[in-house]
Amino acid sequence: MTTDKTGAPTEVTAGADRFTISVDGQQAGFTEFVDHDGQRIFPHTVVDDDYSGRGLATILVREALEATRDAGLRIVPVCSMVAGYIEKNHEFDDIVDPVTTDVKRVLARR
Template sequence: MTTDKTGAPTEVTQESDRFSISVDGKKAGFTEFVDHENQRIFPHTEIDDEFGGRGLATILVRGALDATRDAGLRVVPVCSMVAGFIDKNPEYKDIADPVTTEVKRLLSQK
């Protein structure tokens, strides 16, 4: 189990259209995704203000990307948090695809 910067236990879980992170059993944030063909598109990540500064977005995105890799999917980091995480963690660049006009069009239809 991963702990945040305060030492509190965290849990990342996958739902139908998002990964959520909980701290001590309380939901603290999420990153949304849209699966399209062999890609998982990440348009938005959010951590509740009361949990800010604890490193939860990093834990959440790492868990989401690991699960995406395990599922055999590629990542399209539309969300700036996900894109920034990949920039800082080159071990995920091999599964990252660029944000294309087709991806933007797909998201605008959601």
């Protein structure tokens, strides 16, 4: 089990179009994704203000990217939190794709 910076237990859960993170059973944030053509596009990540500064975005994004790798998909970091994580943590560099016009079209159709 992963804990946040306060030592509280966290849980990341995969859904149909997002990963959510909970602290002590309370949902604290999420990162949305769209699967398209072998890619998992991450357009948006949110952590509630009540939980800011606890490292939850880092835990959430890391687990979402690990699940994406395990699913055999490539990562498209549209969201600034996901892009920032990848810039600092290079273990996913081999499966990152750039944000293209096609990716923007897919997101516009949502």
